[in-house]
Amino acid sequence: MMADVLNDSTALTATIVFVFGAMLGSFLNVCIARIAKGESVVRPPSHCPKCNNPISFFDNIPIISFLILLGRCRSCGERISPRYLFVEVLTGLLAAALYCQVGLGLAFFTAFIFVAALIVISFIDLDVRIVPDAISLPGILAGVLFSLIARYLVDEPSDIIPSPLSALLGVLAGGGFLFAVAWIYERLTGLEGMGGGDIKLLAMIGAFLGWPSIPFTIFLASLTGSVIGLGVMLVTGAGRRLALPFAPFLCVGAAVHLFFGREMIAFYFG
Numbered sequence: 191m192m193a194d195v196l197n198d199s200t201a202l203t204a205t206i207v208f209v210f211g212a213m214l215g216s217f218l219n220v221c222i223a224r225i226a227k228g229e230s231v232v233r234p235p236s237h238c239p240k241c242n243n244p245i246s247f248f249d250n251i252p253i254i255s256f257l258i259l260l261g262r263c264r265s266c267g268e269r270i271s272p273r274y275l276f277v278e279v280l281t282g283l284l285a286a287a288l289y290c291q292v293g294l295g296l297a298f299f300t301a302f303i304f305v306a307a308l309i310v311i312s313f314i315d316l317d318v319r320i321v322p323d324a325i326s327l328p329g330i331l332a333g334v335l336f337s338l339i340a341r342y343l344v345d346e347p348s349d350i351i352p353s354p355l356s357a358l359l360g361v362l363a364g365g366g367f368l369f370a371v372a373w374i375y376e377r378l379t380g381l382e383g384m385g386g387g388d389i390k391l392l393a394m395i396g397a398f399l400g401w402p403s404i405p406f407t408i409f410l411a412s413l414t415g416s417v418i419g420l421g422v423m424l425v426t427g428a429g430r431r432l433a434l435p436f437a438p439f440l441c442v443g444a445a446v447h448l449f450f451g452r453e454m455i456a457f458y459f460g
């Protein structure tokens with residue numbers, strides 16, 4: 191069955207989509223590094239953070255350049271974070287996986303922008319513990335906008351793009367619910383719990399995936415966050431005050447919902 195679906199031309203297109211995805215992953219790396227430092231993502235052109243030498247285009251080929259240079263700057267030999275390779279491979283793979291699920295159309299375009307935003311937010315949060323408004327706020331608008339375009343302009347019914355109503359309710363459910371939880375938590379404990387950045391991220395997830403994705407995403411993020419947090423505490427001996435960044439777990443939960451949500455809803459509700 192699978193072999194029929196994945197015929198030669200599909201495999202070829204998936205490969206091309208992977209290459210384009212990896213190239214965009216290369217740009218996402220620039221976004222991650224520069225937004226984390228509050229710099230412009232367009233200027234100046236790519237340069238080594240250590241020696242400032244510009245990176246020529248043939249040293250900027252996704253995945254391949256990293257492997258050829260063995261993860262080091264050609265000019266000064268400074269080690270380049272393996273994150274660059276990881277993000278390029280991940281973006282390429284997710285783009286190819288999306289193509290295999292929905293083909294190339296508005297649903298692909300919408301979902302890929304969403305996935306790219308999740309990747310950038312995850313790695314910035316891992317790096318500097320900030321969920322950048324520069325991604326989440328335009329992301330909320332984009333999610334709602336794509337639901338309107340799919341419904342009224344393109345008339346492309348898709349399981350992946352929610353109805354405009356579901357997208358708006360998603361923004362309210364994601365933003366509103368977490369805002370309430372954070373407010374109550376702060377009132378009860380006097381501690382700041384969930385950050386405002388996580389709340390805006392959840393509003394963005396609701397905008398792109400619709401309101402039913404919110405409880406699922408929170409549940410999966412809390413579950414994986416607890417398991418991994420416990421593991422980190424056991425391995426490193428960190429105390430109970432260990433604070434993991436929560437946004438990457440929310441992003442993984444949202445991505446699982448994007449790729450497997452329909453199957454799971456069909457499984458539970460027939």
Ligand SMILES: [Zn+2]
Pocket residue numbers: 238239240241242243263264265266267268
């Ligand atoms: Zn250098």
